[in-house]
Amino acid sequence: MTNHQIDHLMSRVQSGDGTALEELYKGMHESVFFYALRLCGNYDAAQDVMQDTFVTLMRKSSLYRAEEKGRAWIFTVARNLVVDLQRKQSRTESFEVMPEMPGADDFTVQADTQIDALGMLDGLSAREKNIVLLRLLGDMTLTEVAAELNIPKGTVFWTYNNAVRKMRKQYTGGEHFEK
């Protein structure tokens, strides 16, 4: 989703158009999720951050200014929510009540399965993983990744390609996707 599209959708969100928020969600939620996952390193926390990011976009839409870099703005909202989360975790106890609801166990089983789908990232170094999460899964441009990680764009480009090569080797069905 481009900054221009985000601008357009945010202006509709500002006018209270819930369908615009849904469009924004459909176009951005995966990117936001993987961005949050990179910051949190925790699947459950990342989905909470992803959810809260879009709630915040709706509630605080009046603060958005057109012509801003919409994608960067959304990622910053997510980043600040991660900070809030870390702050909260540092001063509260863990969740210690048993939710009495059907399928409570199903959720965590599902979460593990989903993490396994990302198992290919396991073989990467921390830097490679960060870059892949942001570039490929967070759908950021190389320039955005470089700014986010505060490292030169050339390094991002080189590291990213290296990481993709590594993953392709790891991937059991990799031959299928070779050139």
Place this chain on the structure above:
Amino acid sequence: MKSKFEQELKRQAYDAVPDKWEEIKEKAGVCAPKSEDKVERFNVRAIASVAASAAVVIVAVSVAVGVGRHKNAPQKSEITVTDENGVVYTVADASGFDSIAVPETTVITYVDSEGKEHTTVATITRNAEGQKEDSSVVVTFKDAQGNTQTTVVAIPAERSTTAPNASSTAKNTPGADPATTPATTRAEIYTETDWDRRTMQEKFPAVQFEPTGGLGKEYSAAFRGGQYISRPATLLFSGYTLRNINPKTDKEETVRANIYVFQNFDRALAVGVKFPGEEHIHPYVNVHYTPQSLGEFLTAADVRNSVHFGNIRLYKDGTFPVNAQNKADIFRYLLSDGSVKNSNATDWPTGDKVTLSIDLAELGQNNKAMYVYESGYVATNLIGRVYLFNVGKENVAAFLKNSYNVTFDDLRKVNSGTPSTASDTATATTGDPTASNPYNNELFPKSQTGTTAVSAPQTIPE
């Protein structure tokens, strides 16, 4: 241009991203119009809270909530808040409430419009304004129909001395919303999470392993404050690298620590971490650990030797300490058949239950619950996930009969006659349990005769 491989990887990964739109829609107030603007009323009574500060303001508060929804309009809530003394608090509207993301949890019991009682988990969000005169908290929970309900509980000044911590946040970022203001400076944001002031567990709260070797994938620090346990341990890995991102610099920090296996704790459940320069071993728990069977769980957590049973809530307002004989009966009747599988049932057990509070203090798991259902299920959240074992209704009945000389029929009779207001509850739980039972003087309990009922632990849902 991304290669086919990159595209496929992205597609697979994106498939794993949870769809939270429905929840976002509810939370953000983006709701489809209903055929009629039905107003439902709930009586909400918070019975417990894991957040001490929130507990002060929430416990035993009655709330009546009316909810009507309009498309693209903030959710209007008709709220009347009455405390246990009958004092009516401020009527507020959740839609205008400016909160920050500081959720904490509590267990609430609410009575729906048909008089049916439900217990569920609610999230408490504090007021970002941190006002001293009239602080508020937002209570969010899902009702029995799965609809998210939100209400604001306004707390008069004299009751708000312990809430809200959020005021410190407001001070750190004057005039700014930390969740939406990109320009907020790092120094302001990270005041409370300064990397250099963190303990080693706070700096490195997780240990991640490759998904091989029988280990869990990720272990979380059982404690954040530097606590350790003295259980014998043997070295598993030396110089294992733990990683985390320093939020102040956004750079990765690493430390090389020694990883240990504790005696009689399955390494798939918990490992120990010894940081350089420290003498002690800190426990890290795999909160995603899922045993296949009851026996596996009992062995992995060394349940017989490590778990402490605190109290049992037999009936509403009737909570008693678990003594040695009761504990023996728990293992004899409920936890004896190790072959019982950890159930993946999608239908959560229904029907009546008694609740035990359990701790595994060595691994930082305190005030957890074990539910014992009349239907024969035993459920516990001891490690983080919920485990569910069908031990058989005969065993559950035998446990109650032999340990407490009661049946579920007896307990239902008591429940139906037990006073329900908070003040009456206090009387009932501090008195002689047999005296508070108008139905059967022989009801309680063979092994509890002469004991005094105690208040329930705060985190045990009713």
